[in-house]
Amino acid sequence: MSDQSRQPVEPPLAPGVYAALLEQLPEGVVVVDAGRRLVLANHRAERLTGIHLTDRVGQDICEALPLLNADGRSYWETDNPWGGLRTRSGSPEQRLVLADGRSVLAATRHIRAGSDRTLQWLVMTMRSTTVRDRIESETSALVTTIAHELRAPLGAVRGFSRTLRNRWDQLRDDQKLWMLDAIDTDAARLQRQVGELLDISRLDTGRLMLRSREVDLLSLVRTGIERVVSTGVDADRFRVVSQFDEVRLTADADRLTQVLSNLLENAVRHGRGTVTVTVQLSRREVQLDVSDEGPGIAPEHRSLVFTRFWQARGRGGNGLGLYVVHGLVAAHGGRVEVLDLPGGATFRMTLPRHTPEPEEAAS
Incomplete structure (x- = not known):
């Protein structure tokens, strides 16, 4: 008998140990069995959802954790990991909404077994939407700010260009030069604002290079x-x-x-x-x-x-x-x-x- 075969077999961890390990994770974790029943949830998941999930262990997951997708339909029924393709290994992260209006970012992992790849367990991880909401808010503010800043010089360039084209023979030379100067000034302003946007992108992504x-x-x-x-x-x-x-x-x-x-x-x-x-x-x-x-x-x-x-x-x-x-x-x-x-x-x-x-x- 080889030395490897004589190694003692470690006994499986007790269920309470698994639960204790899940409490150490920064994400919310929910475990569902093949019968669609809630098996386990850590306290982080309870804080994110506002639901006492440990009191609902054994319930159908659709009732224990009612989640809605962007269309307002039940996430569990539309995703349907129990009846969908058996080649699926999970679902990507997406924003899901609860009945009280709060939302979470959730993703699932499908644990399958056997030659027919029957779903044995479904593990859902979830996290707060705070960071994504802040990024989306900053992006929206950036778009709004830049759109507002670009509108004025673009309007001036278009207005002066149209005037020069339609009234060229009626304008004095000094008026033409003044309008051309205004167009040049506003074009330079636009160029600078676009340059600032590119600089922000380079600074935020660490791609700024100096030619010293x-x-x-x-x-x-x-x-x-x-x-x-x-x-x-x-x-x-x-x-x-x-x-x-x-x-x-x-x-x-x-x-x-x-x-x-x-x-x-x-x-x-x-x-x-x-x-x-x-x-x-x-x-x-x-x-x-x-x-x-x-x-x-x-x-x-x-x-x-x-x-x-x-x-x-x-x-x-x-x-x-x-x-x-x-x-x-x-x-x-x-x-x-x-x-x-x-x-x-x-x-x-x-x-x-x-x-x-x-x-x-x-x-």
Whole structure:
């Protein structure tokens, strides 16, 4: 007799042990037998459904746990694992509704036996819909926000284009140039908003890549100011303060210009008076402050400004710009924050003089 055959056979676990193990799972678990009777349910399943399932053990599952699918029909009757194809191994996760209106995300696993693959046990796992509801709500808010933001420039581009086409011979040259400038401005606005959406996707999925090289931060600041001034903002509103003629660091110039433009436009839109850009340099870091003379940001809002869809009350915008700023600065290995200083809002960006390699920034 082999050594393997002399190994003692472990006795099966007692039913109470199985029940105790199920209580350790984060998901709700319901077990049904071949006769459609409820056999076992853990307390997580009871909390998710609001039903004392342990008091209904032995009942027909249709009565013990009445679940409805998206069509309002009984899930058990429409899914019918007892009478359906015997090749089925289970059902994918889907939202199911209970009589009191609460819902769960549930999936089943079919345990079959014999050559005819008769269903012996059905195991249902369930979890809360809270996370999915939040994701769906954020997605809906994103679609609504972007649709609203795109509508105005698209309407302007279409209106001016139609006017130019239909009244070309009636318009003066200066009117034509003004409309063409307006079309160009709105097209640039659309391009930027689409770019922000792509950046959000790359940031959220870790696919953002940096093309880093040595750049002069002060030169990028001046470029960012010029871009804001080109939209009609008075150049006298901006002041740059630095004891250096140039501040060099390793960074993605395009991404850093995007960050600076967002911070400058934010200061112009939400602040008042002079917008001051202060650049300081240490051995390992570069520090840049963008300050305005407006009402500032309330202390209770400072932890929210870099989240999606946060907007200063009554100031417009899509609430995505600062979220992108935070992600792009973090990709450079830096940090951005709102300082608790009197006399307006001050955003501070701190960057290492040498940014991470592209593959590090994308992680």
